[in-house]
Amino acid sequence: MKTTPEHDERIAKMTFSSVYPHYITKVEKKGGTLEELHQVIEWLTGFSKNKLQELIDDKVTFETFFQKAKLNPNAHLIKGVICGYRIEEIQTPLTRHVRYLDKLVDELAKRRKMEKILRVE
Template sequence: MKTTPEHDERIAKMSFASVYPHYVTKVERKGRTKEELHQVIEWLTGFNDKMIQELIDEKVSFETFFQKAKINPGASLITGVICGYRVEEIENPLTQKARYLDKLVDELAKGRKMEKILRKV
């Protein structure tokens, strides 16, 4: 699925620190915890709690965030629609990774079991 260059650029330049509080609010409002959110982020990126906090403090862009990440091989198993895009069809790799994260946060907030969210390869 094609995204526009402007859309891809906007995601690349957006800071992880600006989106992170929205992730926390979303999952906590639905009865999940910040610890579960961090577990999902760590599964996708390899970042532990300390590294997540450092990236927030540094106000890194999503571009830098995903450059530093070690994307889980199971990420390709993430499918479905988020923000009007089918994640498995997004052509821009950075935009796809950002939407993978959005999809995982969404699944967590919707009460999906952790073992289903953390796809096994």
């Protein structure tokens, strides 16, 4: 399933701070912790807890969020379907990066082992 330009634009303009509380709820509802969520976000983006809070406070868009991120070199190992899209088939880099994060949060909520989530080989 291909993303549309409108879909990609909507994701780019969405603020990280508007989605972050949903990540917390999803993870905590299934027994995960905020610390684990921060570990996963830091692995993908390189953002420390303080930097993440700064980006939340600044209400940055996902576009800005991922422009500032230093994407993990193993991020390409994140595969599968999330929100109806096969991640490895998403053409738009920004949309693919957002779906990487969605997939990691989903795996954390499903209580996968951290070594698997963080693609430790």
